[in-house]
Amino acid sequence: MRVIEDVVDDIPVVLLIPETLSADRELVLWLSHLGGSAEKERPTMTRLAERGHPVVSFDPPEHGRRATATDARVFAAEVLAAFRLRMWPLLGRTTLESMRVLTWAQHRLDRVGPVLAGGVSMGGDVAIALAGVDNRIRRVAAVGSTPSWERPGMRSLTDPADLLDQGEADPYSAWFAAQLDPVRHLDHYLRDVGIAFELGGEDHHIPAGNAQDFRRALVDRDPAAGDRVRITVRDGLDHFGVTTDQDALEAAAEWLMTPA
Template identity: 40%
Template sequence: MERPGAPLKETDLARTGTTVGDVPVLVIGARSAERRGLVILLPPLGGTKDQFEPELRRLAAAGLIGVAIDPRRHGERADRPAGALFDEVMAHFRQVMWPLLGGTVLDAMAVIDWVAARFEVPGPVLAGGVSMGGDAALALAGIDPRVSRVAAIAATADWTRPGMTRIGRPQETIDQGAATPSGQWLRDQLEPISHPDRYRRHLEIRCDVGGTDSHVPPEAMGRFARLLADGSPRPSIQVIEHPGLDHAEICSSPQILDESLDWLVAGSDSGSD
């Protein structure tokens, strides 16, 4: 997608908060017909759609429809405080995280259906996310052929996260426990590294990973990139490692988020073909 011309003014933008089914959705887009495509942003564990409002406004000013959702059990549909949910996930990772992650992927696909029809979006569908949201954006591209470009930060293609440790405690490996049958089914159906053939199409992926991130180990994205290189057609995939950054640092970096969104909107001049 070409870089848009002059950005739209704030007065040209419209903000819509609604629900699609039971999914809380925030949409910010141009009031006019100058719509170039749709971008969906997916938050990390403990995050909400509203944290991305500045980014949605920036994307909308570039002529895109910006969309964010509350992941399952987050934001407007939270069943406990974010800190308590985080502790629950860390104590029973596969039992709790895989349904959260897989359900959010399916929710995102349904929201794209609604937004594309409601706002008559003619252009491409782009997806971005941070940590769990980046995992979901990657998985979304595997099941929704409308998605042509993905920008993920601190994300993984391997939901088992081999060697995962606690955030800020790299010496403490997490006992991930066992998955529920429904969670296992979601992982079997949606995990990117289990379905590389789904990504062998016209698709561009960028993933920024932390060089010292042992919570979401970066090796899985390198492994995924090598899998995608073995076959045809081959998508374009960049795995950009940031030396010295751990999980918390890469997830909270405004510069990396800005660069990721710039790439998402403007396209990439490099990467593997």
């Protein structure tokens, strides 16, 4: 397996290329959770690359090699404490950068055509938003993720009784949500794009109801959307549990690799 590391418009990227690269194995974009990095997603990237898919990832703004905070956990807690002000621009910027990174990877691979996208928690949120604005995305796999940037019912990661105060958006953060929040642009998902959610039954930080409401809203507009959106709720798993569960990650990989 070849590993290419580069910097694209100040974005640190990593691309895994299988030894044997087949034209029917689509490029995969795989993204990390809040406070994570491309390096932390290397096991899932490797899982996909070992099955013949080229896989690209990058460090989102303020993450990994772009981080200014010395403790990723402290950084994540600070973002969650001012969710709309800080998380919405982070989601938006990462979504826009994903388009640039995908174009770079396609040029490196000398290929065009459909692309697969997925990720864990925030990474899955971005992959869903990306599918709404980039028609190259054929399938999305989101683990412990939500299609709603409002995150109704979002509770503390450490205390499920604590409903998080999301704070207020400023014009900058509100612009990103207005442009890219999937639940505000349901018509963008009426095309033939498949989305699989792997969710935890005890995840009170990103409740399964967010994805279920999204699917119902799509089905109201197009009954066929029910076949394009798959929701798997894994009993007994909280947010940390589902985002590290090997069965959930394997199911996400299998969904992405399903032929068109």
